[in-house]
Amino acid sequence: MDLTYFSELKSRDEIFISFVCLGNICRSPMAAAIFSNRTKDLTNPRVVVESGGTSSWHVGQGPHPQSKLAWERAGYEYSHKASQFTKLDLERLDLILTMDSENYSNVMSLSNDDVHARKVFMMRDFDFGIEPGQSVPDPYSQEDAAYEHVRELLESAIDGLIQTLWQ
Numbered sequence: 001m002d003l004t005y006f007s008e009l010k011s012r013d014e015i016f017i018s019f020v021c022l023g024n025i026c027r028s029p030m031a032a033a034i035f036s037n038r039t040k041d042l043t044n045p046r047v048v049v050e051s052g053g054t055s056s057w058h059v060g061q062g063p064h065p066q067s068k069l070a071w072e073r074a075g076y077e078y079s080h081k082a083s084q085f086t087k088l089d090l091e092r093l094d095l096i097l098t099m100d101s102e103n104y105s106n107v108m109s110l111s112n113d114d115v116h117a118r119k120v121f122m123m124r125d126f127d128f129g130i131e132p133g134q135s136v137p138d139p140y141s142q143e144d145a146a147y148e149h150v151r152e153l154l155e156s157a158i159d160g161l162i163q164t165l166w167q
Contacts, residue, residue, distance in 0.1 A: 001132075005119065006164055006165065009094060009165060010044075010045060010165060010166075011045075012045045012094070013044075013045055013046065014045055014046050014047070014048060015046075015047050015048070015095060015165070016047075016048045016050075016092065016093045016095070017035070017048070017050070017093065017094065017095045017097070018049075018085065018089060018093050018095075018096050019031035019035070019049075019050075019052075019097050019099070019123065020051065020052050020053065020054060020085050020096060020097065020099065020103050020107055021051075021054075021099040021100070021136075022054055022055050022099075022102070022103060023053045023055055023057050023058045023082065023140070024051055024052050024053030024058060024059075024082040024084070025058045025061060025063050025067065025082050025140075026067040026138065026140050026150070027099045027136050027138060027150055027154070028051035028099060029063045029068075029078065029082075030063075030067050030071050030147075030150060030151060031051065031097065031099070031123060031136075031154045031158065032049050032050060032051040032078060032080070033076045033080070034071060034076055034158050035049055035158050035161070035162075037077065037078065038158060038162060042166055044166075045165070050083075051080070051083075052083050052084060052085030053083070053085060054085055054102075054106035054107065055084065056084045058082040059082055059083060059084050060081060060082060060083075061081070061082045062080060062081060062082070063080045064140065066139070067139070067150075068080075069147070070144070070147035070148055070150070085106075085107060087111060090107060090110045090111055090116050091111075091116065093119065095119050095121070096119055096120045096121070097122070097123045097126075098120065098122055098123060099122075099135060099136040099138070100122070100137075100138070101122070101133070101135060104120065104122055107120050122134070123154070124136060124153065124157050126157045126158070126159075126160035126161040126164060127156045127157040127160055128160045136150055136153050136154060137149075137150065137153075
């Protein structure tokens with residue numbers, strides 16, 4: 001992990017962050033909900049949080065009901081409409097966190113520029129208790145317990161991300 005880049009991010013007044021999964025209805029909006037709630041009172045830097053999907057399947061739709069229920073049960077409030085992640089997003093955002101290696105590859109395929117590559121990470125790379133490169137599993141079409149498990153994984157990784165950006 002390029003800690004030099006995170007030092008640069010810490011020195012900014014504002015950071016634009018996006019969480020990315022495949023359809024942008026389950027994992028990435030849940031990550032955005034958790035992160036935006038946990039960072040709403042943090043400044044230096046202030047964050048602008050969004051999410052996107054590498055596919056266009058659900059553009060304009062709200063979050064998957066089970067995903068929204070999982071974050072609301074944990075006390076997080078968040079409003080979401082699915083969008084597709086684009087090359088313009090890669091260029092304008094400061095930090096992009098993908099949910100799995102497929103999403104990582106899809107984002108990286110939008111540019112071969114090293115400036116873009118240094119701001120793309122796997123979400124669980126910030127879960128410091130595990131090996132880097134692990135995925136956040138897709139809970140789509142599974143039971144509520146799978147969504148709760150994803151929420152727990154995201155909370156752990158987001159704790160590490162917050163630690164990296166503010167400590």
